[in-house]
Amino acid sequence: MSTEGQLHRAPVLEVHNLSASYNRKPVLWDIDFRLEGGQIAGIVGPNGSGKTTLLRNIMGLMEADSGYVKLFGGDLKDVREKVSYVPQRESVDWDFPVSVREVVEMGRFRSRNLMRRLKAQDQDLVDQALEKVGMLEYAQRQISQLSGGQQQRVFLARALAQNADLYLMDEPFVGVDAATEDAILGVLSALRNQGKTVVIVHHDLQTAYQYFDSMILLNTRLVAYGPKEKVFTKETLQEAYGGRLTVLSKLSEVIAQSEFPVRERGFKENTGSGDGGA
């Protein structure tokens, strides 16, 4: 999780002065940041803070009012093969009559091969993706027979089958069981180890610090971005979540966690001494 290496890499994702609105109500205002590759980044903020809108703008799924996005230094349409999108699980009909495998195969669909059969190498990538998320044995199941966590793993496998360099995921941890959470985290760190980049929309402050290397803290405006140690301060969190009493009451707890991250808490308690942040 060293940050030195990342400084020398070209930014994978740049967002410049982006503003966007729904029905004339501003949802994003003048968002400007750049993200280096080879890390897991979280887009974090309270409900309605524009997290999903930011992701949809990056993927070109809605029009911005102003500003622009660059991916790998270029336009999305030139680097589509390198970018994979995982929509919110609730955004599709899980009673749709397709099997797990058919959904993951969609990760190999391209504009140019839609009227043709998938090649053997595409099928291999589908198998590998199913294997990585532990869903190979469920490949022939209809998707309505899956649990929420399994559905999420199918979406993840579909993205992995794309074999991209940048993965944009919308709330992959919502409503999943512990096994799926572990599976997702395992896949994420494997991707990071291959030098790939993952950007995740996430609403849960409690786990954000544990999951991500860096964070983009959002509340319509950009509150803070950078390495998580710098973003997770009392001041920035208060700015993003300020006025939300239920969250504020949890704030001290979250900050305590950020000073002593979850993974190292056990160690600290056992020995009575800890060296703080990672």
Place this chain on the structure above:
Amino acid sequence: MSMEAFYIILTGALVAGSAALLGSFLVLRKMAMLGDAISHAVLPGIVIAFLISGHRESLSLLIGAAASGLLATFLIELLHRKARLQEDASIGISFTWLFAIGVLLISAYTGQVDLDQECVLYGEIAYVPLDQISLGSLGSGPRPTLIAGGLFVLSLSYVIISFKGLKLLSFNEDYAKSLGVRTQLWHFSFMAMVSLVTVLAFEIVGAILIVALLVVPAATAYLLSRSLIPMLVLAVVLGALASFGGYYLAVALNGSIAGGMVSLAGALMLITVLVLRFQKAKANPKALK
């Protein structure tokens, strides 16, 4: 089976098959009422085609109808995407507006001529055997049956060629866009097919029948299927079954054939729902209490 009965059932089954193939994707995309919308929206196209050509010859009127069916599709898209209205509201506005324009044009310009959609387009399946066309050395056959056959071949080819694209688009349109698939182009090719089938079919079999055939067999098959290809096959079979059974139901009651076919398709749907519910109750008695 008399020759008349055979042609009526065959024509009904071919139209039902075309409608079931496309209707399955309408049901999956939650746009089932689009057939109804298009069947109203074609009126201004018919009137304008009549005003330009000056006669009621059916080919030019069909072209006008198909063009205004497509216009309705564009209008629905425009209201939904650009004005950000809900899809159902966009459909409701587009087809009533186009229908009203058609009514206005009829009342203003065609007062002396007997032109309304009943006489021009709303066909009656019972008259199918009467409209014979010569096929040279092959003898002769009813024109509507031949058109329905062509329509079925066209729909089947379209669904086979576009299967992956239609599956992707119906399941997850945003994801399709993220892959760089030109979803608008796919959408309009699909809508053009739905317009064509709707317009041609209700010249052959009548309006109620085509609107019902687009939705009912496909929705019944959706309830019974776990996979897309079996769903499409089942929808076609259910459509053909409704055509066959509906004809004899109508003969038995000495009633409308189109009415018989739609009633039977509805009855098959109802039986499906009841059987599925019964099975569920048997598997898990507490769930329904």
